[in-house]
Amino acid sequence: MEKTFRTESPDETQALGEKLGNRLKPGDVIALIGDLGTGKTCLTQGIARGIGIAPNEVVSSPSYIIINEYNGKIPIYHIDLYRLETAAEISELGLGEYIESDGICIIEWAERMEDGLPENCITINISWEDEKTRSIKIQHTLS
Ligand SMILES: Nc1ncnc2c1ncn2[C@@H]1O[C@H](COP(=O)(O)OP(=O)(O)OP(=O)(O)O)[C@@H](O)[C@H]1O
Numbered sequence: 001m002e003k004t005f006r007t008e009s010p011d012e013t014q015a016l017g018e019k020l021g022n023r024l025k026p027g028d029v030i031a032l033i034g035d036l037g038t039g040k041t042c043l044t045q046g047i048a049r050g051i052g053i054a055p056n057e058v059v060s061s062p063s064y065i066i067i068n069e070y071n072g073k074i075p076i077y078h079i080d081l082y083r084l085e086t087a088a089e090i091s092e093l094g095l096g097e098y099i100e101s102d103g104i105c106i107i108e109w110a111e112r113m114e115d116g117l118p119e120n121c122i123t124i125n126i127s128w129e130d131e132k133t134r135s136i137k138i139q140h141t142l143s
């Protein structure tokens with residue numbers, strides 16, 4: 001499955017995230033890829049809402065926190081790899097435990113994990129088109 005959406009505001013991006021969040025199942029992994037400030041956290045807020053977490057609980061990671069956990073009907077592990085430089089640093093985190101859990105993992109800067117992502121993964125590429133417009137491509141491997 002692959003589909004591209006265009007949003008014209010942060011609210012529209014959150015609404016798209018909410019629709020996706022509604023359809024997620026325990027164990028799903030979402031890999032978010034996109035430059036600084038394209039809207040990965042904004043989309044995560046919408047996804048969290050779709051899973052039953054208030055969007056304002058979802059934070060952009062402060063400097064040394066890499067994983068934030070939100071507990072709704074399904075636990076969400078919001079992971080932000082921006083501050084990790086090397087594959088070795090990332091593998092030391094032991095993210096496999098989260099990825100293989102029955103929670104939902106949402107990973108910003110997921111391309112930094114290289115081979116650490118599961119085969120069954122929802123990959124979302126966000127790109128900046130102009131100040132308010134984002135192109136959001138959602139791909140689901142294995143379905
Ligand atoms: N259509 C849109 N969708 C999402 N965000 C938008 C949109 N238009 C403008 N914005 C703005 O873009 C910014 C997105 O910020 P956000 O923190 O979600 O990005 P990010 O990809 O998580 O960045 P970082 O790489 O720093 O984690 C916000 O300031 C938001 O208001």
Ligand SMILES: [Mg+2]
Nearest residue numbers: 040041060108
């Ligand atoms: Mg972010």
